[in-house]
Amino acid sequence: ETGVTQSPTHLIKTRGQQVTLRCSSQSGHNTVSWYQQALGQGPQFIFQYYREEENGRGNFPPRFSGLQFPNYSSELNVNALELDDSALYLCASSNGQGRYEQYFGPGTRLTVT
Amino acid sequence: QKEVEQDPGPLSVPEGAIVSLNCTYSNSAFQYFMWYRQYSRKGPELLMYTYSSGNKEDGRFTAQVDKSSKYISLFIRDSQPSDSATYLCAMSDNNDMRFGAGTRLTVKP
Numbered sequence: 001e002t003g004v005t006q007s008p009t010h011l012i013k014t015r016g017q018q019v020t021l022r023c024s025s026q027s028g029h030n031t032v033s034w035y036q037q038a039l040g041q042g043p044q045f046i047f048q049y050y051r052e053e054e055n056g057r058g059n060f061p062p063r064f065s066g067l068q069f070p071n072y073s074s075e076l077n078v079n080a081l082e083l084d085d086s087a088l089y090l091c092a093s094s095n096g097q098g099r100y101e102q103y104f105g106p107g108t109r110l111t112v113t
Numbered sequence: 114q115k116e117v118e119q120d121p122g123p124l125s126v127p128e129g130a131i132v133s134l135n136c137t138y139s140n141s142a143f144q145y146f147m148w149y150r151q152y153s154r155k156g157p158e159l160l161m162y163t164y165s166s167g168n169k170e171d172g173r174f175t176a177q178v179d180k181s182s183k184y185i186s187l188f189i190r191d192s193q194p195s196d197s198a199t200y201l202c203a204m205s206d207n208n209d210m211r212f213g214a215g216t217r218l219t220v221k222p
Binding site for chain 1: 117119121145147149155156157158159162164201203205208209210211212213214215
């Protein structure tokens with residue numbers, strides 16, 4: 001069984017740029033959720049994709065967008081980067097729409113300068 | 114008031130101690146209650162989840178949920194140095210998922 005993988009591991013971008021983060025879900029899982037974790041804080045829910053459709057969104061602006069592909073892998077896109085977007089971005093996969101049995105990847109650390 | 118409150122610690126205990134970690138919450142719609150362990154520079158690892166009120170045990174870990182008090186706990190028995198990590202509580206309903214800020218635990222040999 002393959003776990004959740006994310007790429008890249010680290011990323012440095014400049015304010016105003018755009019970034020794409022990638023996630024491969026655990027085998028057998030059809031749902032991917034994305035979270036933002038600032039230093040010293042718990043993860044904050046960005047959105048969830050279930051069978052390629054957005055299925056719930058947290059309090060994040062529209063410049064945070066995503067996709068899920070037929071193989072259930074996913075992308076998180078962030079446009080017009082701001083300094084406050086610097087954080088660890090976590091992807092979690094699960095089976096079904098519930099958010100109680102999610103398995104997280106190692107995260108992508110994004111630094112915006 | 115935050116929707117989920119968790120004491121950030123740090124909490125330091127000797128090896129073999131019983132550890133008690135707690136969270137309070139305000140949204141009575143939450144139905145699922147989770148505990149995650151996060152090592153430095155890693156993603157959170159699901160320890161266990163509970164539906165509604167009650168207790169659940171898994172090895173050295175016991176989760177308790179008291180929905181009437183909006184209070185959840187995680188107990189770690191016979192704590193080990195390898196348990197040193199940040200512990201995150203989380204809770205969800207059909208629409209939302211919220212995490213606590215995490216409690217940093219150190220178990221000293």
